[in-house]
Amino acid sequence: MEGNKVNGTSLASWFINNEIYSETTVWLIQSPRLYNVYKQMGIEKSFQNILDNVFIPPFEVTVDPNSHPQLHVFLKMVSSMFIGEHSVPLLLG
Numbered sequence: 001m002e003g004n005k006v007n008g009t010s011l012a013s014w015f016i017n018n019e020i021y022s023e024t025t026v027w028l029i030q031s032p033r034l035y036n037v038y039k040q041m042g043i044e045k046s047f048q049n050i051l052d053n054v055f056i057p058p059f060e061v062t063v064d065p066n067s068h069p070q071l072h073v074f075l076k077m078v079s080s081m082f083i084g085e086h087s088v089p090l091l092l093g
Contacts, residue, residue: 009057012074026079033083054081 011029015021031054038044057068058075065072 009068009071012068012071015074016070021073021077025077027077028079029081031081031083 035044035047035050038050044050057071061068061071061075
């Protein structure tokens with residue numbers, strides 16, 4: 001979200017700082033499809049911003065693990081990521 005960016009880096013920091021990780025556990029991340037809600041509330045103006053917040057940090061850490069060290073550790077334990085709630089159509093207009 002524009003005014004209050006939440007992305008994989010902040011999730012990874014929370015995950016590592018609270019010691020939720022385990023070598024025997026893998027994680028699946030589901031991100032709800034809330035763009036329509038955020039747009040109506042004036043929180044988010046562009047779907048591209050949401051995509052950037054979700055996907056740019058993992059791409060950066062893939063190229064340079066030192067760019068986001070906690071995200072690097074976190075992603076080793078993530079089995080998949082997806083955008084959820086398929087029963088509601090996504091309106092990009």
